[in-house]
Amino acid sequence: MKIAVIGGTGLIGSRVVEILNAGGHQAVPHATSTGLDLLSGKGLPEALTDADVVVNLTKPATFDEAAPAFFQRTMDNLLTAAGAAGVGHAVILSIVGADQVPGLVFYRAKVLQEDLLKAGPVPYSIVRATQFFEFIDTVLSWTSDEHTVRLPATLMQPVAADDVARAVADVSVGVPLRGTRDIAGPEVFALDELGRITLAARGDHRAVVTDDGAGLYAAASGHALIAKDGAVIARTTYREWLALTAGG
Numbered sequence: 001m002k003i004a005v006i007g008g009t010g011l012i013g014s015r016v017v018e019i020l021n022a023g024g025h026q027a028v029p030h031a032t033s034t035g036l037d038l039l040s041g042k043g044l045p046e047a048l049t050d051a052d053v054v055v056n057l058t059k060p061a062t063f064d065e066a067a068p069a070f071f072q073r074t075m076d077n078l079l080t081a082a083g084a085a086g087v088g089h090a091v092i093l094s095i096v097g098a099d100q101v102p103g104l105v106f107y108r109a110k111v112l113q114e115d116l117l118k119a120g121p122v123p124y125s126i127v128r129a130t131q132f133f134e135f136i137d138t139v140l141s142w143t144s145d146e147h148t149v150r151l152p153a154t155l156m157q158p159v160a161a162d163d164v165a166r167a168v169a170d171v172s173v174g175v176p177l178r179g180t181r182d183i184a185g186p187e188v189f190a191l192d193e194l195g196r197i198t199l200a201a202r203g204d205h206r207a208v209v210t211d212d213g214a215g216l217y218a219a220a221s222g223h224a225l226i227a228k229d230g231a232v233i234a235r236t237t238y239r240e241w242l243a244l245t246a247g248g
Contacts, residue, residue: 001026001052001173002025002028002052002053003020003025003026003028003052003053003054003172003173004030004047004048004053004054005020005027005055006030006031006038006054006058007031007057008027008030008055008057010031010057012093012161012164012165012168015161015165016169019169020169025173028047030047038077038078039070039073039074039077044081045081045084045085048081048087049085051087052088052089053088053089053090054087054089055090055092055168056075056092057093057168058074063105063216067105067106067109068105068108070109071109071110071113071116072112075113078090079117082121083120083121087122088122089125089176090120090124090125091125091126091168092114092117092126092127093127093128093168094127095110095129095130096128096183096227096231097128097226098114098128100220100225101220101225103219104216104219104220124178125171125176125178125179125180125181126177126179126180127164127167127181128180128182129159129164130156130158130183130185130226131159132158132161132164133158133160133161134161136158136195136198139215139217140195140198142215142216143214143215146206147207149195149199149206149207149208149209150209151191151209151211151215152191152210152211152213152214152217153190153192153193153212154190154217155226156191156194156217156225156226158194158238159234160185160234160241162236164183164234167181181231181232182232183227183232183233184226185237186234187237189238191217192210194238197239201243202246203246
C-alpha cells in the first residue's frame with residue numbers, strides 16, 4: 001500500500017513513516033523540506049500520485065488566531081487534490097476533547113479541520129490523541145520563572161508519541177472509519193501534579209504553584225481532555241517514559 005504522509009518528517013510523522021515501512025508498506029514522507037507546501041498546494045499532485053492513502057499531520061506555525069485559516073486552506077487543497085488523484089482514504093490527527101474547549105482557538109481550528117474532512121469527497125478517518133508526553137516540558141515553560149512553575153489543576157491523560165504514531169499507522173492501513181478513534185495514555189493526572197512529577201524526574205527544584213488561571217490549559221475544565229469509553233488506551237506510562245528520557 002502506498003501512503004503519502006504529509007508532515008512526515010515531524011515528531012509523529014517520522015514515526016508513522018518508520019512503522020508503516022517496517023510493516024511492508026510504501027510510506028513516503030512529505031514536508032516543506034521535501035518540496036511540498038500544503039498552504040499553496042505546491043507539490044501536492046505529485047505527492048499523491050498513485051497513493052492509496054494520505055495522512056495529514058501538518059500544523060500551523062502558531063496556535064493563535066491564524067490557525068483556523070491555516071486548516072481551512074490546507075484541507076481545501078488536500079481534499080481537492082486527493083479527490084482528483086483518486087486517493088481512497090484520508091487520515092488526520094486531532095485532539096481528544098477538541099470540541100469541549102471552545103475557549104481555545106487552536107482547538108476550534110482542529111474541529112474545523114475535522115468538519116472539513118467529514119464533508120469532503122474522500123473516505124476518512126480521524127485519530128484523536130490526548131496531550132503528548134513530549135510536550136509536557138514545553139507546557140511547563142509557558143508559565144514558569146527561575147523559582148516557580150504555575151499550573152492549573154486541569155485533568156489530562158497524556159500519551160507517548162510512539163503510541164500515537166502506532167495508532168495513526170494502524171488506522172491508515174485499515175478500512176476508513178468514517179468516524180473517530182481516540183487514543184490516550186493509561187493514567188489521568190492533574191496538570192499541577194504532572195508538573196511536580198516532571199520537575200522531580202528532571203532534578204529541577206522549582207516549586208509548582210497551583211494556579212487555575214495559568215497557561216493554555218486553564219481553558220479546559222472537568223473531564224474535557226480525558227478519553228471517553230471506547231478509546232484505545234496505550235500501555236506506556238508517564239513515569240516509564242520519564243525514566244528513559246531523564247536517564248533515570
